[in-house]
Amino acid sequence: MVVLRVTLLEGRPLEKKRELVRRLTEMASRLLEEPYEEVRVILYEVRRDQWAAGGVLFSDKEGA
Amino acid sequence: MVVLRVTLLEGRPLEKKRELVRRLTEMASRLLEEPYEEVRVILYEVRRDQWAAGGVLFSDKEGA
Amino acid sequence: MVVLRVTLLEGRPLEKKRELVRRLTEMASRLLEEPYEEVRVILYEVRRDQWAAGGVLFSDKEGA
Amino acid sequence: MVVLRVTLLEGRPLEKKRELVRRLTEMASRLLEEPYEEVRVILYEVRRDQWAAGGVLFSDKEGA
C-alpha cells in the first residue's frame, strides 16, 4: 500500500485532478511495484488564505 | 497524549461522528493507558473528488 | 525548507491568520537558520464537529 | 476506505500496538460501515524529544 497526499491550492478543474491522480497512481504503482488498486491518493485543497510562503498568505501576494 | 486523525469520505451524519470519536477515544485511552482527556481526535472529511483508489476518484466510480 | 502545519478550530479572522503565519515564519526562520522564503505555513482549519478532546466533539461542549 | 493515523509516544510493546490496530479497525469498520480490509491504520511513533505540550518537550518533563 502507498498513500500519496497532495497539498495544493484549491481551484483546479475536476479534469485536472482526475488526470493528476491517475498519473501519480500509475507512476507510484510502477516504480514501487505496488498493485494499482493499493495506491491511494488524497488531495488536500488549501485556500489561499490558509497557505503562506515567506510569511505572506497567498491571498495577500500580488498577482496571486 | 495521543492524537488520532481519521481520514474519511465526507457525508456521515453528526450522530455517527459523535459516536465514532467517543468510541475511538475510549479504546485508545484504555489500551494506551492515557488519560481520557489526553486523547484528541480530528476528522478529515474528504470530498469524493479529492480521494482516489486505483487511480480513479471516488466521484468517478460507479455506484460510489 | 521547513513546513509548519497548524491545526486550529476554524473561525479566526483573516487579520489573525495573517499575523500568525508572519510571526511563526520569522521565528522558525531565525531559530532554524532557514531562508525566510523557505518557511511554508499551512493552516488546517477544522470545524467544531470535526475535533474532539476527551471523546466529545467541540460542537457538543458547553460554551464551545 | 478509512485511514486512521495515530500519533503516540514511542516505546509501546508490539503486543500493544497489535491489539490497538485490531481494535481500532474493528470499531471504524463497524461504525462507518466500511469493509474490514478497507480500514488502514498508520502509527506515528514520536520520540520524547519530538513532542511538546505547554512548550516543554516530553523528554524535559519530570517523571516523563
Next chain:
Amino acid sequence: MVVLRVTLLEGRPLEKKRELVRRLTEMASRLLEEPYEEVRVILYEVRRDQWAAGGVLFSDKEGA
C-alpha cells in the same frame, strides 16, 4: 507550491526513492503548472510494525 507526502513501507533502495521523487515532481509540475522548484516531496517511510490493513500489522502478515 505543491507538497507531495508519500507514505510507504520502509526498505526501498535509495536509487528507487531518487527516481520516485524525480518522476513525481516532473508530473506534478507539468500537470499543475507549478515551477519545478516549487514541488516538494516528503517520504514517510513506515516500519512494518507501524502499518496495518484489515486490522493486521504488515509485520504479522504471512509473506510480509
Next chain:
Amino acid sequence: MVVLRVTLLEGRPLEKKRELVRRLTEMASRLLEEPYEEVRVILYEVRRDQWAAGGVLFSDKEGA
C-alpha cells in the same frame, strides 16, 4: 487546542528544538488566545534522503 506540526530536516541539536517548541508555543498561545497547555507541538524530523525540492533529494544536492 492547537496542534503545530513542524517538518524539518533532522540533525538539529536538542537545545535548538527545545527553544523552538517553547517559542512557537508562546506565540501560538498568545495570538490564538489558547491556554498555554493546550498548544501541542510535534517535530517531524526527516532524513536528507526522504525530502526533495525540485525533484532532487537533499542528500543528493551539492553542499547539502
